[in-house]
Amino acid sequence: MFSKKQYIYLVLLVSCSIVQAGCSVSYSLEKSSDSVSTSLDSLTSISTSSSGGGGEEAKIQETSTLYEEDVAAVTVLYVSREKTTDEYQRQVSAIARNHGIGDWEQEQSTFLAMGKGLRRAGVNENSIVNLPFFRSIAKSSNYSSVITGYKM
Amino acid sequence: MYHLLRLLLFLCLFSSPGFLLASELGEENSTVSIDFLYINANAGEAAGGHTALRLGDTVFHYQFFPDSTFLLVREPWDAFLFLYNELHNRSISIASLPLNLSVATQIRYHFTELLAEQDQFFDSLEQLRQEKRLVQDLLVGDLEIPVNALGFFSEKLQSPYLPDLTAYIEETLPTGFFQEAVRKAEENVQRAAAVIDTEGRLGPAFQERLGVREALRIFSENRGLDSSAFIPSMQEERRLTATEKSLLKSFRDSLRETIVELLCSRRPDRGAAILLQTARYLAVCHSLSSERLLTLDPFFEDVHKVWLSDEEISGGRLAVLQEDLLEQSATRRDLFFKEERHPEIAYSLLETSRARAWELLRVNTTERKIRILTKTTLPTRPGIAVLDTPHISQERLQNSSQLLAVEFEKQKKRAEDLYGYNLINRNCATELIRSLNSTFPDEKLGRDGLGGWMEPESGLIFIPFLFYEQAVRDFSLQDEQFIQARRLRNLETLYEQEDDLLVWLRESNTLSSTLYQPRNKDTPFLFFTDDSLLLRPILGLMNLTYGAVQGVVGLARVPLDGGEHFNQALRGIFYSLPELTFGNIRKGSYSTGESEGTTGQKITTPGNRSTSL
Numbered sequence: 001m002f003s004k005k006q007y008i009y010l011v012l013l014v015s016c017s018i019v020q021a022g023c024s025v026s027y028s029l030e031k032s033s034d035s036v037s038t039s040l041d042s043l044t045s046i047s048t049s050s051s052g053g054g055g056e057e058a059k060i061q062e063t064s065t066l067y068e069e070d071v072a073a074v075t076v077l078y079v080s081r082e083k084t085t086d087e088y089q090r091q092v093s094a095i096a097r098n099h100g101i102g103d104w105e106q107e108q109s110t111f112l113a114m115g116k117g118l119r120r121a122g123v124n125e126n127s128i129v130n131l132p133f134f135r136s137i138a139k140s141s142n143y144s145s146v147i148t149g150y151k152m
Numbered sequence: 153m154y155h156l157l158r159l160l161l162f163l164c165l166f167s168s169p170g171f172l173l174a175s176e177l178g179e180e181n182s183t184v185s186i187d188f189l190y191i192n193a194n195a196g197e198a199a200g201g202h203t204a205l206r207l208g209d210t211v212f213h214y215q216f217f218p219d220s221t222f223l224l225v226r227e228p229w230d231a232f233l234f235l236y237n238e239l240h241n242r243s244i245s246i247a248s249l250p251l252n253l254s255v256a257t258q259i260r261y262h263f264t265e266l267l268a269e270q271d272q273f274f275d276s277l278e279q280l281r282q283e284k285r286l287v288q289d290l291l292v293g294d295l296e297i298p299v300n301a302l303g304f305f306s307e308k309l310q311s312p313y314l315p316d317l318t319a320y321i322e323e324t325l326p327t328g329f330f331q332e333a334v335r336k337a338e339e340n341v342q343r344a345a346a347v348i349d350t351e352g353r354l355g356p357a358f359q360e361r362l363g364v365r366e367a368l369r370i371f372s373e374n375r376g377l378d379s380s381a382f383i384p385s386m387q388e389e390r391r392l393t394a395t396e397k398s399l400l401k402s403f404r405d406s407l408r409e410t411i412v413e414l415l416c417s418r419r420p421d422r423g424a425a426i427l428l429q430t431a432r433y434l435a436v437c438h439s440l441s442s443e444r445l446l447t448l449d450p451f452f453e454d455v456h457k458v459w460l461s462d463e464e465i466s467g468g469r470l471a472v473l474q475e476d477l478l479e480q481s482a483t484r485r486d487l488f489f490k491e492e493r494h495p496e497i498a499y500s501l502l503e504t505s506r507a508r509a510w511e512l513l514r515v516n517t518t519e520r521k522i523r524i525l526t527k528t529t530l531p532t533r534p535g536i537a538v539l540d541t542p543h544i545s546q547e548r549l550q551n552s553s554q555l556l557a558v559e560f561e562k563q564k565k566r567a568e569d570l571y572g573y574n575l576i577n578r579n580c581a582t583e584l585i586r587s588l589n590s591t592f593p594d595e596k597l598g599r600d601g602l603g604g605w606m607e608p609e610s611g612l613i614f615i616p617f618l619f620y621e622q623a624v625r626d627f628s629l630q631d632e633q634f635i636q637a638r639r640l641r642n643l644e645t646l647y648e649q650e651d652d653l654l655v656w657l658r659e660s661n662t663l664s665s666t667l668y669q670p671r672n673k674d675t676p677f678l679f680f681t682d683d684s685l686l687l688r689p690i691l692g693l694m695n696l697t698y699g700a701v702q703g704v705v706g707l708a709r710v711p712l713d714g715g716e717h718f719n720q721a722l723r724g725i726f727y728s729l730p731e732l733t734f735g736n737i738r739k740g741s742y743s744t745g746e747s748e749g750t751t752g753q754k755i756t757t758p759g760n761r762s763t764s765l
Contacts, residue, residue, distance in 0.1 A: 073268040100500025
């Protein structure tokens with residue numbers, strides 16, 4: 001039906017169409033030591049996306065907001081996946097690290113976010129203290145922050 | 153650059169995070185929208201186009217990583233727009249789905265949970281890899297174990313500032329705290345080692361407890377910071393002012409409190425945190441003493457590195473970027489001294505930006521390598537803790553090593569199953585809709601919440617532009633907007649200012665275009681075909697011929713460049729093929745220094761969105 005030349009042509013066109021369904025390769029380079037970009041482009045977005053005082057000022061608040069969202073998310077997983085207290089604390093540490101926080105126990109927002117996560121996970125307020133990690137902080141002021149977050 | 157900043161400011165003003173604000177205000181019944189994005193194709197990384205979901209100022213999308221994983225990624229909208237639309241010159245279509253605030257919030261929370269679950273999986277895989285390596289080292293008698301943040305401390309130098317901190321801790325905590333803590337820490341290391349007898353594995357606790365022990369030793373041995381621990385003061389940075397010194401003293405005192413709290417904490421990984429905060433405390437003391445701002449070096453061992461080309465070093469791009477990063481560092485310094493609510497976040501941002509600026513200032517014709525911190529992260533430089541006794545028998549270690557090898561392979565296989573890429577069944581379109589659907593317990597509730605429903609396996613929705621078209625239909629998406637790719641946007645401006653024919657003749661090809669400079673990454677081509685549908689097959693044929701000619705040249709150059717030119721030519725031919733049948737992938741792309749003055753003002757994005765998320 002097709003000549004050899006036509007067949008090669010068709011195969012190439014079909015290949016192109018299939019490739020067109022492919023997706024984007026990461027530009028963020030966070031997970032790999034090898035990358036798509038091998039030039040100054042890698043730094044461009046870092047410098048430009050937040051240039052200017054307004055952008056930078058917002059960045060602190062944005063980081064804090066994302067941190068709280070992430071702590072709430074990991075708290076939902078703590079409840080639903082029945083993680084151990086140590087695992088949960090390590091996960092909070094990992095999130096804190098990603099957002100530039102070394103000592104998450106000193107951040108009130110950590111405990112507010114935990115409270116929000118507990119509510120989202122459907123934990124009854126009276127049962128919070130039954131969860132091992134929260135039992136361990138039940139007598140501290142951080143627990144009040146958890147409850148405040150729960151009620152927010 | 154100025155225009156770009158104006159654009160970003162515009163975006164900040166008009167796309168403020170109303171989503172979160174409304175949520176915090178409890179406006180449960182208000183309507184907001186989530187946006188479906190379609191980003192058209194370009195050569196190189198994204199020949200098939202791309203899809204994403206914008207929730208407020210945040211974009212969630214799936215990306216393929218060079219280690220063959222395919223992962224959910226969260227990015228700020230302005231960074232996403234800059235990369236895809238500005239640098240990669242791709243048009244973005246946006247269609248909004250108005251939703252009840254509670255549904256929109258539920259979706260955002262769900263995507264965040266998916267991200268957290270994914271991160272947990274890879275964190276535990278990394279933990280497993282580290283444990284495997286540790287056991288293998290112990291097996292061959294290597295008793296040197298890496299501990300995070302220990303690397304900032306010198307083996308020899310005594311600290312002039314640590315005795316004050318130690319005295320403060322001893323005054324604040326019960327008498328004999330240090331002696332008791334050191335005894336317990338040593339005991340805990342031995343207990344952690346004994347776990348291998350019962351559980352067959354050391355787990356993360358062993359290294360964590362070693363971290364606590366090492367942190368306490370820093371105090372007892374009065375070890376100072378290593379001279380390489382700092383990002384040194386840069387010529388462009390001013391001396392600390394009196395106000396800054398006063399604020400820095402307050403920050404030093406808050407770090408001191410943090411260290412006391414951490415010493416009493418029961419969190420398992422407190423050792424590394426004590427080491428980091430102590431190193432920061434000492435860095436602040438050094439800053440105060442020298443009246444120059446010094447921060448810890450946050451670069452880590454396997455940080456991403458790039459080697460700059462001659463063109464990048466000698467051209468204006470490097471200077472532009474150096475200036476930008478210095479400016480960013482100065483801004484973050486000012487913000488740190490102003491920040492009251494989140495000083496630690498502000499300090500981490502400052503540490504990162506100083507490191508980036510300093511790294512780029514070191515570049516010259518002999519030093520071409522730069523390390524790139526893609527995101528803000530805590531300094532972690534590992535140091536070596538030496539085990540005094542092996543604690544663990546060879547037999548136990550052997551068993552543990554085998555156990556870990558099996559478990560590691562099992563988890564790697566799981567990673568492939570859970571986070572692998574498949575062109576048809578698991579790509580950016582299918583996973584986006586799968587993730588959206590999994591927000592809801594079932595299809596009925598999903599339809600109620602979203603006003604429609606899409607199945608990831610249905611028809612050809614794995615093709616990004618068909619996915620977008622179907623989403624517009626199935627969800628009755630509204631307010632469709634279009635952000636033109638950078639070259640097309642600037643071309644329109646030229647058409648308004650000059651004679652159409654002249655502009656077309658000049659800008660339609662890569663040789664005379666004033667809006668585009670050929671880049672290797674774009675593959676060799678002569679004509680842009682993204683703005684000329686009818687002529688596309690003819691121009692495509694010329695591009696194909698040009699690619700073939702370049703192929704012949706490349707073949708001749710194989711002995712000189714190892715086939716790089718030839719390979720690029722082949723890719724050029726490949727990207728010309730769709731043009732023969734009225735298709736288009738390649739559009740050209742841009743790089744750093746070219747941002748100046750080319751950002752159009754025609755972007756229709758956020759201003760006309762009914763309710764901005």
